[in-house]
Amino acid sequence: MTAATDPVKLMKQEVGKAAAALVKSGSIVGLGTGSTTAYAIQFIGERLKSGELKDIVGVPTSFQAEVLAKQYGIPLTTLDAIDHIDIAIDGADEVDPHKNLIKGGGAAHTREKVVDYLANQFIVVVDAGKLVDRLGSVFPVPVEVIPMAVTPVMQAIEKLGGKPELRMGVKKAGPVITDQGNMVVDVKFDAIDNPENLEKTLNNIPGVLENGIFVNCADVVLIGEVKDNQPVVRKI
Structure with a gap:
C-alpha cells in the first residue's frame, strides 16, 4: 500500500483540510502540534500560495509548528506583537463527550495551552481513536x-x-x-x-x-474516520 492510498493518512489529510478551510483572510492563526495539525498547516500554506487566503499570520505552539509554517510559507508572529488570536487549530490525545481534552503527547502542551485558550475559536483535529467516554481512560x-x-x-x-x-x-x-x-x-x-x-x-x-488537561476551551472538534476504506470527517 502506497502512502497515497493509505486510508489513515488520507483521513488525517481530510481533517487537516477541513480545519484549514475554516481559516479566513486577515486572521491570526494559532498553529498546533502533531501529525494531523501538520496537514492543516500544509493546507493553510497552499491556500495562501494560491491566493485564496491573504494576510494570514501564524503563532506556532512548538518548534515543529514553526518549522512547518516556514516550510509552507506562512508568515509568523509572536504573542508580544498581537493582542488576540482569531482561530487556533490543534490536535489532542483524548477528547471526552464534553469536548474536554488531554494533550501533550508531543510535550508541547504548555505553549499549546497559552495559544489555544487565547483563540476566539479553537478547532481540535483528531481521528476517531482519540474519542473517550472519560478523560484519562487511555492516555496519561x-x-x-x-x-x-x-x-x-x-x-x-x-x-x-x-x-x-x-x-x-x-x-x-x-x-x-x-x-x-x-x-x-x-x-x-x-x-x-x-x-x-x-x-x-x-x-x-x-x-x-x-499540565495537559484542557477544559472548556475547545469550540469545534473535527473527527476523522475511515469508513469502507474512505476518509470521512464529522464535527462535534
Missing part, C-alpha cells in the same frame, strides 16, 4: 515540571492518587526536554471524575509549569 496526563522539582512533584502527585512516570527520550539517552527546557511527568489516574478540579490541583503543585 502530561505534566511539565521544572527540573529541580521533579522528585517533590512526583511525590505530591502520588499523594493525589496518580502514578507518575518521568518521560524518557526515544533515540536519546535521558529524559524528554520540552521547548522550554523542562521535563515531562506522565501521570496515570484510575479515573478523572472532575477534569477541571484536577487541572487546577496539578497546576498548584510548586514546580509544575502546566
